[in-house]
Amino acid sequence: MRKNKVPEPTVARLVQYSHTLENLCRQGTTIVSSEEIAHGAGVFSSQVRKDLACFGEFGTRGLGYNVRELLDQTRTILGVNRPWPVIMVGAGKLARALATYRGFAERNFDIVAVFDNDLTKIGGKIGQIDIHPLETLPAIVGANGVVIGIITVPAGAARPTARLMVDNGLTAILNFARVHIEVPEHVVLHNVDLSAEIGILTFKLCHPFVSFCHDPPA
Amino acid sequence: MRKNKVPEPTVARLVQYSHTLENLCRQGTTIVSSEEIAHGAGVFSSQVRKDLACFGEFGTRGLGYNVRELLDQTRTILGVNRPWPVIMVGAGKLARALATYRGFAERNFDIVAVFDNDLTKIGGKIGQIDIHPLETLPAIVGANGVVIGIITVPAGAARPTARLMVDNGLTAILNFARVHIEVPEHVVLHNVDLSAEIGILTFKLCHPFVSFCHDPPA
The missing domain is CATH 3.40.50.720 (NAD(P)-binding Rossmann-like Domain)
Structure with missing residues (x-):
């Protein structure tokens, strides 16, 4: 761990990146770019890089990430590498x-x-x-x-x-x-x-012009 | 609606406030303080006041909130007042x-x-x-x-x-x-x-000294 404060959404996205890596691993893919990881989670590649940077240095600039290695690392960070x-x-x-x-x-x-x-x-x-x-x-x-x-x-x-x-x-x-x-x-x-979750859904339906921000009000 | 940007956690908490008000209403309570609403959601009363302030002016200073009225208002905001x-x-x-x-x-x-x-x-x-x-x-x-x-x-x-x-x-x-x-x-x-949700739980178990912040990294 690099930081002692991590946004909860970063951890939730790390789970999604981990899913994507699992699928790639199963398909036999060995190297992956942050763009491909980002696609699976529906975010920008800059987000993937910033999220991963919370936990250490991964991958090689210009070469991407080793799928197996990053999968093991994300599973270890998430604590799901052990029963x-x-x-x-x-x-x-x-x-x-x-x-x-x-x-x-x-x-x-x-x-x-x-x-x-x-x-x-x-x-x-x-x-x-x-x-x-x-x-x-x-x-x-x-x-x-x-x-x-x-x-x-x-x-x-x-x-x-x-x-x-x-x-x-x-x-x-x-x-x-x-x-x-x-x-x-x-x-x-x-x-x-x-x-x-239902309340959030119906709220969004009723207020289509209200956008969600990240700043908590208190 | 007062603001055109609302934090998603505020909406999630509004659902909890609404639950508390439902229970109070069922018990026949007519007036409630922000402290009592806060207790049901496990937050401070200042959080309740700030959350509600996103949506308008409710209650009377020093007198608290009318339970039935605030329940109807929160249900309307959440869009759960209609089938x-x-x-x-x-x-x-x-x-x-x-x-x-x-x-x-x-x-x-x-x-x-x-x-x-x-x-x-x-x-x-x-x-x-x-x-x-x-x-x-x-x-x-x-x-x-x-x-x-x-x-x-x-x-x-x-x-x-x-x-x-x-x-x-x-x-x-x-x-x-x-x-x-x-x-x-x-x-x-x-x-x-x-x-x-599981990933967040095991992450917290494995990293007891990491606290969650609200700032998104990107």
């Missing part, structure tokens, strides 16, 4: 969609168990993954060295779920519940709020 | 999770049809919604005045799906496929990339 044992709490429809989401496996998210307190779900499976009672969470987290938890419970159950995860040593939470949860400073929390 | 007929292309597991996602109905997203080209799925249902063959998309879009399309097909099919949507007059697309798609300027496109 992450993951648990999910909440065995509903969203959990079902996520458990079979190809992107999870590709990002090395290995869902080791799903938990629920619904007796009709416990003992069942989501894909290949067993649904366990919540009481077994501490033992399964410990046995598998789990650090990441995904919250797919209804909003009302999200806060106690987060607390249970933190109490059992998880240090990263991906929260799909539509509620603000608080975690201690050492825990990484990332919220995915689908209804915010 | 939006929506179609979804791709009848897989993600479609199944989304179709029953409570947030869609609350944001007035009315999914009128799901389309697929898989003969084993056509004629079936996702919840209460019929799965139709792709060829009937133009007729159903026309008959229902649909302007919003949700893409839940695999990455390889996303671009032709977007083209089909645009050709049939849709002006907003919510894309869940992990591929960059291009749309004409008059079409609003919003991408939801779950694997980017």
Whole structure:
């Protein structure tokens, strides 16, 4: 890492560059230009170069980037070059969609168990993954060295779920519940709020002449 | 609208403020302070006031906000105060999770049809919604005045799906496929990339001392 401050959109784009590089690698391409990487993410090549510059020096001026090398480097920066044992709490429809989401496996998210307190779900499976009672969470987290938890419970159950995860040593939470949860400073929390995405879409539809700027107002 | 440039995070937070106001309204609360609205979204009250100031003047200094009034105003700004007929292309597991996602109905997203080209799925249902063959998309879009399309097909099919949507007059697309798609300027496109969310999470886990800044590097 070169800088100790990185824009979140840069990290999101790094994921896209990594996808493009994966595809190129699969196709047997060995060298790639910043223009080609940029195309895959729908940005300008100058953006690719500036984004990469946050993390170090890559490629050779005039010669481009070695695909395999840059792929390994981006995956290392993103932390997806190693497997992450993951648990999910909440065995509903969203959990079902996520458990079979190809992107999870590709990002090395290995869902080791799903938990629920619904007796009709416990003992069942989501894909290949067993649904366990919540009481077994501490033992399964410990046995598998789990650090990441995904919250797919209804909003009302999200806060106690987060607390249970933190109490059992998880240090990263991906929260799909539509509620603000608080975690201690050492825990990484990332919220995915689908209804915010919808709000942004309908906002854009209703205000076609308003453009989005990057400056936060506070 | 007061400004012609608005930060996207402001709009995302406006959705959260709107949720908080909905809950307060349901509980019968009539007046609320910016502190209480801020608490629901996990921000400072100054942030709430600055965010709202992007859109006009609300509330009375020292008296707070009228809950019902501010809720109506935020819903109008977000464009979720009116129903939006929506179609979804791709009848897989993600479609199944989304179709029953409570947030869609609350944001007035009315999914009128799901389309697929898989003969084993056509004629079936996702919840209460019929799965139709792709060829009937133009007729159903026309008959229902649909302007919003949700893409839940695999990455390889996303671009032709977007083209089909645009050709049939849709002006907003919510894309869940992990591929960059291009749309004409008059079409609003919003991408939801779950694997980017994972990348951001694992990045934060691997680089605990890197903080996120808002300045884009280009």
